[in-house]
Amino acid sequence: MADKECDALVIGAGPGGYVCAIRLGQLKQRTILVEKAWIGGTCLQVGCIPSKALISAAKFYEKLQHASEFGVQVQGASIDFKKMVAWERSIVEKFTGGVRQLLKANNVEVLFYGGYHTEGGLIVRQMREQGLKARMVAGDALFIPEFWSITGNAGEGTLASFSPDPRNNKEAAAVVKKFRDQGYEPEGYTLYSYAAVQAWAQAAATAKSTDAKKVAAALKSGTFSTVLGKISFDKKGDIKGETYMMYEWTKGALKPIKKISS
Ligand SMILES: Cc1cc2nc3c(=O)[nH]c(=O)nc-3n(C[C@H](O)[C@H](O)[C@H](O)COP(=O)(O)OP(=O)(O)OC[C@H]3O[C@@H](n4cnc5c(N)ncnc54)[C@H](O)[C@@H]3O)c2cc1C
Numbered sequence: 001m002a003d004k005e006c007d008a009l010v011i012g013a014g015p016g017g018y019v020c021a022i023r024l025g026q027l028k029q030r031t032i033l034v035e036k037a038w039i040g041g042t043c044l045q046v047g048c049i050p051s052k053a054l055i056s057a058a059k060f061y062e063k064l065q066h067a068s069e070f071g072v073q074v075q076g077a078s079i080d081f082k083k084m085v086a087w088e089r090s091i092v093e094k095f096t097g098g099v100r101q102l103l104k105a106n107n108v109e110v111l112f113y114g115g116y117h118t119e120g121g122l123i124v125r126q127m128r129e130q131g132l133k134a135r136m137v138a139g140d141a142l143f144i145p146e147f148w149s150i151t152g153n154a155g156e157g158t159l160a161s162f163s164p165d166p167r168n169n170k171e172a173a174a175v176v177k178k179f180r181d182q183g184y185e186p187e188g189y190t191l192y193s194y195a196a197v198q199a200w201a202q203a204a205a206t207a208k209s210t211d212a213k214k215v216a217a218a219l220k221s222g223t224f225s226t227v228l229g230k231i232s233f234d235k236k237g238d239i240k241g242e243t244y245m246m247y248e249w250t251k252g253a254l255k256p257i258k259k260i261s262s
Helices: 015-026 041-045 048-065 081-105 117-129 145-155 170-181 190-207 212-221
Strands: 008-011 031-035 110-113 135-138 159-162 224-226 229-231 243-250 253-261
Touching: 008 015, 015 031, 015 041, 015 081, 041 048, 041 081, 048 081, 081 117, 110 117, 117 135, 117 145, 145 243, 159 253, 170 190, 190 212, 190 224
Parallel strands: 008 031, 031 110, 110 135, 135 159
Antiparallel strands: 159 243, 224 229, 243 253
8 A cells, every 4th residue: 555645634524624624635635534433523514514514394283283363274293203214314325425525525535444343334335325535444344244244346446454464373373274164264352362361371370360350460461372472562462563464455355455553
């Protein structure tokens, strides 16, 4: 992945952030907009717009209850909540679609997304439907096959970071075989969790205790043989020399493209 340079990095695609990013684009500044959940922020997604839509529907219903007082007879008025919410979401969609159009028109190049695949998949699909080419970059939440089920080809080129796949480690071979023999594919964080238990067990053996403080002290000072290889921890408790991979969604699969050292 090429490193991205920009003149301005805007965090949050709410009314504060997207207006700022659009204005920067208009001023010919190369802008990256970072958003962890949704385009439009509180205001467009859960605040001003959806609340006013639901309030207006509720007020209308309330008025109908008193219609006979001013000579209008209405019978059988009831609330179909599912329909009301669908109508509310369609209004939100119109507004956020408008924001995506503006981002497109003002050349926003990258959208960093910190939420889950359910919304992320929809956002990237809608971005492509509206011709917004900005690349979505995200964390491990998009490292899941369901992301592609939502996006289809619209997900092509989306970047997601994750740790290197430990299933390929020679230290993990026996454990991986054991999992597979039992019909379980040790994907995702499986082997990372396995390594955590291995490190903890070795630290407890060194400490000759399961007392949390003593085990923690042993964890801080030791080196442990795990399915990830030999690991030790720094003062903050992070694994020393940890690396990450940047993966790119390519034809429905995640392709590793760059290793990043911590
Ligand atoms: C129910 C309700 C009704 C409202 N009604 C009105 C109204 O009628 N009129 C009115 O003027 N105001 C109303 N508001 C207030 C309005 O929603 C806020 O003033 C407005 O959304 C603030 O905009 P913002 O861009 O500053 O923040 P937000 O809209 O909150 O946007 C911030 C964005 O930043 C993202 N973000 C946060 N941290 C990170 C991070 N670390 N990395 C990446 N992204 C991040 C969030 O996901 C979010 O999308 C209402 C609010 C609520 C809750």
